[in-house]
Amino acid sequence: MKRKPGALLPIEQAILAAGLDLRRKGTDEFHGFAVAKRMQDIGEAHQLTAYGTLYKALGRMETAGLLASSWEKADVALEAGRPRRRLYRVTGAGEKALATHRAEAGRAIAGPRRGLASS
Amino acid sequence: MNPERPIADLVVSAWVRIYTLGLDAGQGSDRRAEIESDLWEHRNSAASEGMAASFSIVGRWLAGIPADLSWRASQSGNRIQQARETVMKNALGNYWQGLAAVAAAATGYMGIRQFFTDEVAAGVNAGKVAGLVVLVGAGLLVLAGLAVHRTNPRSGALLVMLGVLPMAALGGFGVGLLIGLVMSLAGDLGWWWVPLGIASAVATAAGIGAFGAWWHASPKVAATGPRSLILPLAFIGAGVLAAGTGVGLGGFTGPLVVFGALLTAVGAGLWTRHVRISSSRDA
Numbered sequence: 319m320k321r322k323p324g325a326l327l328p329i330e331q332a333i334l335a336a337g338l339d340l341r342r343k344g345t346d347e348f349h350g351f352a353v354a355k356r357m358q359d360i361g362e363a364h365q366l367t368a369y370g371t372l373y374k375a376l377g378r379m380e381t382a383g384l385l386a387s388s389w390e391k392a393d394v395a396l397e398a399g400r401p402r403r404r405l406y407r408v409t410g411a412g413e414k415a416l417a418t419h420r421a422e423a424g425r426a427i428a429g430p431r432r433g434l435a436s437s
Numbered sequence: 438m439n440p441e442r443p444i445a446d447l448v449v450s451a452w453v454r455i456y457t458l459g460l461d462a463g464q465g466s467d468r469r470a471e472i473e474s475d476l477w478e479h480r481n482s483a484a485s486e487g488m489a490a491s492f493s494i495v496g497r498w499l500a501g502i503p504a505d506l507s508w509r510a511s512q513s514g515n516r517i518q519q520a521r522e523t524v525m526k527n528a529l530g531n532y533w534q535g536l537a538a539v540a541a542a543a544t545g546y547m548g549i550r551q552f553f554t555d556e557v558a559a560g561v562n563a564g565k566v567a568g569l570v571v572l573v574g575a576g577l578l579v580l581a582g583l584a585v586h587r588t589n590p591r592s593g594a595l596l597v598m599l600g601v602l603p604m605a606a607l608g609g610f611g612v613g614l615l616i617g618l619v620m621s622l623a624g625d626l627g628w629w630w631v632p633l634g635i636a637s638a639v640a641t642a643a644g645i646g647a648f649g650a651w652w653h654a655s656p657k658v659a660a661t662g663p664r665s666l667i668l669p670l671a672f673i674g675a676g677v678l679a680a681g682t683g684v685g686l687g688g689f690t691g692p693l694v695v696f697g698a699l700l701t702a703v704g705a706g707l708w709t710r711h712v713r714i715s716s717s718r719d720a
Contacts, residue, residue, distance in 0.1 A: 365496065368498070369497050370501025370502060370503065370508065371501050371504045377508070389470075400477050400481070401473045404474065
């Protein structure tokens with residue numbers, strides 16, 4: 319099914335919300351597991367998001383310009399004794415898309431309430 | 438295989454290797470590295486606890502399999518599409534320019550040869566002169582198109598398409614070759630048509646190739662420098678020549694006058710466009 323231009327899927331909203339939450343806490347860039355964990359912690363997901371679902375969504379969002387990514391330098395990972403991380407950050411477009419989505423969702427909820435109050 | 442690694446991690450790693458098999462190095466290795474990193478982070482996160490982590494990893498793997506498969510399918514689709522486009526572009530890029538040059542030579546030759554055969558004994562008439570102008574002009578148009586194509590791919594390809602048109606049409610766009618072959622094999626036509634049929638088929642193939650090049654070329658390549666004036670000048674020159682010849686000869690050369698006027702109009706339009714682009718760039 320073709321989706322409306324600019325519309326966000328639930329997982330994309332959750333990733334953007336978690337990414338921006340991490341940024342507020344001082345972490346501008348995040349790797350896959352970190353964002354999955356954050357999504358769970360802030361209640362955007364009940365469990366850690368499945369690998370396939372998470373990385374497919376991250377790739378799609380990067381293509382759409384909502385996220386940008388870069389690979390960590392090899393020597394940094396080597397020094398820390400772990401595999402290299404692919405680090406994502408929420409772009410301005412991603413931040414705007416989430417704000418627009420939330421505003422529209424807010425209007426959709428407020429609309430029927432206003433209708434009920436006036437009747 | 439690392440024997441100390443938990444089975445859950447080994448299963449996930451193996452699965453990633455399976456569904457990324459055959460992908461381009463970048464796509465496959467990026468996905469594998471991301472999952473390896475995720476597994477490591479999961480095992481080393483504060484909340485990770487032995488069996489609980491393994492259950493969580495297996496759950497994440499199972500729940501993500503449909504998305505993995507659909508991702509893989511989309512990657513394969515992209516690769517096939519890219520391969521098709523590359524093959525198409527290479528094939529078009531390699532053959533049509535050579536065919537166009539052959540078609541240009543054949544077209545020019547067809548125009549000139551009527552003055553060097555027995556037919557000339559019948560006298561030079563307006564029709565022969567018109568044929569000379571159209572065919573030689575068309576050949577020159579193809580050559581101009583090939584030259585212009587280097588700096589302005591779309592316009593160059595368009596010129597080639599116009600230039601090969603008379604020769605392609607003369608032999609029924611290559612179909613004449615087949616019809617001639619059948620009739621000659623049946624024994625009542627002879628083989629006089631072979632050069633014309635082959636030239637027409639070559640011109641048709643070059644025209645199709647030029648159309649492909651025109652279709653694939655970026656519309657934003659149009660140059661605004663002095664070299665881009667070659668195209669409108671070629672059109673205007675060929676148009677004035679054709680129309681002038683038609684008017685001078687009179688009689689049944691009306692179509693030649695119309696053809697010349699059309700070429701001149703196209704040239705004038707291209708010139709206007711060049712001036713507009715140049716002035717907007719300078720502004």
